[in-house]
Amino acid sequence: MAGLPPGVLIRTAKQVWTTLWQTMMGQMAPTSKSGDYQRPESEFRHRIEPAGTYPAAAHRYGLIVGMGCPWAHRTLVTRALKGLEGAIAAIPVVPSPNEGCWVFETPFRGCRTLPELYRQAQPGYRGRATVPVLWDLQTAAIVNNESADIIVILDEAFNEWATRPEVSLYPDGLRADIDRWNDRIYHAVNNGVYRCGFAQTQAAYDRACTELFETLDAIDQTLAQHPYLCGDRVTLADVRLFTTLFRFDGVYYSLFKCNRRRIQDYAHLGPYLRRLYQRPGVAETCDIEAVKRDYYGNLFPLNPGGIIPQGPDLGYLNAPVEAV
Numbered sequence: 001m002a003g004l005p006p007g008v009l010i011r012t013a014k015q016v017w018t019t020l021w022q023t024m025m026g027q028m029a030p031t032s033k034s035g036d037y038q039r040p041e042s043e044f045r046h047r048i049e050p051a052g053t054y055p056a057a058a059h060r061y062g063l064i065v066g067m068g069c070p071w072a073h074r075t076l077v078t079r080a081l082k083g084l085e086g087a088i089a090a091i092p093v094v095p096s097p098n099e100g101c102w103v104f105e106t107p108f109r110g111c112r113t114l115p116e117l118y119r120q121a122q123p124g125y126r127g128r129a130t131v132p133v134l135w136d137l138q139t140a141a142i143v144n145n146e147s148a149d150i151i152v153i154l155d156e157a158f159n160e161w162a163t164r165p166e167v168s169l170y171p172d173g174l175r176a177d178i179d180r181w182n183d184r185i186y187h188a189v190n191n192g193v194y195r196c197g198f199a200q201t202q203a204a205y206d207r208a209c210t211e212l213f214e215t216l217d218a219i220d221q222t223l224a225q226h227p228y229l230c231g232d233r234v235t236l237a238d239v240r241l242f243t244t245l246f247r248f249d250g251v252y253y254s255l256f257k258c259n260r261r262r263i264q265d266y267a268h269l270g271p272y273l274r275r276l277y278q279r280p281g282v283a284e285t286c287d288i289e290a291v292k293r294d295y296y297g298n299l300f301p302l303n304p305g306g307i308i309p310q311g312p313d314l315g316y317l318n319a320p321v322e323a324v
């Protein structure tokens with residue numbers, strides 16, 4: 001039988017590893033003094049406007065997306081719900097585990113990596129090269145790199161080319177309600193799972209995890225009353241919640257330690273996730289194997305061995321759903 005390694009080895013390895021871990025986590029996940037994860041602000045915030053620099057047009061814009069990323073996924077779900085797949089291209093990137101950045105599947109405008117493209121579009125750019133990007137193919141410019149803006153743009157600006165223009169995900173009458181859910185869900189759920197996973201102290205993790213599950217419980221109660229967050233119709237609040245819920249049982253539950261409960265064990269959240277998943281075009285935007293590969297394979301400080309777990313079984317998402 002192999003014995004335990006001698007104490008001195010454990011102590012040395014722990015010390016070295018902890019120092020490295022803190023350094024890498026600091027790079028990957030900027031934190032406040034108390035160890036709470038803080039997400040950097042997006043820098044490109046232009047709009048699509050009729051007489052502006054970026055007017056609406058078919059085939060002029062593309063979405064640079066990574067399939068694992070929940071923020072990029074929001075834009076693909078919105079594009080699908082509106083039926084904009086034919087008018088707005090998706091330009092895929094995949095994470096490079098050794099370089100810590102996104103790389104194009106096939107070189108794009110002579111660039112191999114996304115940071116190169118950001119610097120081509122804005123010489124001297126030193127911020128993070130994140131997805132999603134709403135990219136102007138005509139002028140080779142970054143229109144916007146904030147998913148919260150891009151989904152509003154996709155909802156409003158391209159109706160002329162949408163196969164489902166009647167779908168309005170941010171209608172005037174519901175905006176206050178949608179915004180209220182967005183604020184709450186962003187902090188406690190969308191970013192909340194990252195605050196759990198990237199916490200660098202026990203207290204920061206406990207705060208994030210408690211808030212996450214209190215919010216999920218409250219949402220579950222709301223969904224007992226009506227099928228979507230704001231009533232009978234799907235809105236951008238649902239789109240924003242959906243991409244986190246889709247990743248929850250497969251990744252956040254284990255890798256980010258969000259393991260008080262699985263989504264599929266909630267009375268209403270599980271059926272809600274399935275209801276959204278089965279809306280036309282949405283399942284095609286969902287690739288759980290890519291999600292698992294991207295998270296488990298690339299967040300080295302959280303999973304140094306890079307081993308990708310086999311489960312869970314998400315077959316319930318394909319089970320028959322009540323009329324939507």
Ligand SMILES: N[C@@H](CCC(=O)N[C@@H](CS)C(=O)NCC(=O)O)C(=O)O
Nearest residue numbers: 042069071128129130131145146147
């Ligand atoms: N505020 C951005 C956040 C996007 C974001 O954090 N994307 C991550 C992937 S999940 C990314 O591209 N990270 C690359 C990096 O930070 O270098 C949004 O919602 O659009």
